[in-house]
Amino acid sequence: MDRIRPCDRPGCGAPAAASLSFDYGLRTAWLDDLLLEPEPTAYDLCATHAGRLRVPRGWTRDDRRVAFRPLFHEPIAV
Numbered sequence: 170m171d172r173i174r175p176c177d178r179p180g181c182g183a184p185a186a187a188s189l190s191f192d193y194g195l196r197t198a199w200l201d202d203l204l205l206e207p208e209p210t211a212y213d214l215c216a217t218h219a220g221r222l223r224v225p226r227g228w229t230r231d232d233r234r235v236a237f238r239p240l241f242h243e244p245i246a247v
Contacts, residue, residue: 174207176215185213187234189222196228202235
């Protein structure tokens with residue numbers, strides 16, 4: 170069974186739902202769906218903290234999370 174990773178925000182024990190990464194040079198922060206494996210350059214955030222994320226003035230916040238995840242993957246008939 171997979172171990173649920175907690176949010177990396179201090180004091181928060183909620184399950185992680187998104188991964189945050191950033192590039193100082195580009196002044197960009199990316200929010201992605203939770204990565205399958207922990208990355209040393211990304212932070213795991215719960216849904217609440219990911220939704221409240223604010224970036225510094227002059228930075229860009231790029232939310233690349235998928236809004237809807239299907240329960241089953243069905244091929245599309247052509």
